[in-house]
Amino acid sequence: MIAILVFGASVARAEDQQLTITGKITSIHGSIYFSPGDMAASTPVEVITRSPWTTGKTRFRGVLLRDILDKVEAAGTVLKATAVDGYTVEIPISDAEDFEVIIAYKMDGEWLEDGVYAPFWIIYPYDTNKELAQEKYYGRSIWQLTKLAVE
């Protein structure tokens, strides 16, 4: 009984600390999971930008959203993104093609903090592409990201 409870707790915890990609992807299991460590094993990309949530220039490190979508062979047009805090938003897949959007796991050299922004944060290059510095894209900048459903 104790073992079952402990196991259940550890599974729930793990789900909060990884990204689950589902929907129109190529996977025999239906879902593909990435931990921050898995993401860090791919070629890192940095976006250095100001943001509404940070002070001065911030260095976000992650992987290109487009590369992850390629990796899972995403075949849809929209991503339904969900966060630990229950926030959800739709991200057009065209954003990943048009801009250097990253799935960030580090900020200024530190892993994103648990209970704040971890495990992942969608970041757009707001400074490089001035049109991104607006509410529409800020709203798509979902932190505590744990689910992407490809539709």
Ligand SMILES: Nc1nc2c(c(=O)[nH]1)N[C@H]1C(S)=C(S)[C@@H](COP(=O)(O)O)O[C@H]1N2
């Ligand atoms: N996980 C999560 N991400 C989120 C939000 C949120 O509530 N939860 N708010 C979004 C919205 S609507 C906007 S405009 C920006 C900025 O939110 P803030 O102004 O409340 O910081 O973050 C986005 N990312």
Ligand SMILES: [Mo]
């Ligand atoms: Mo918003």
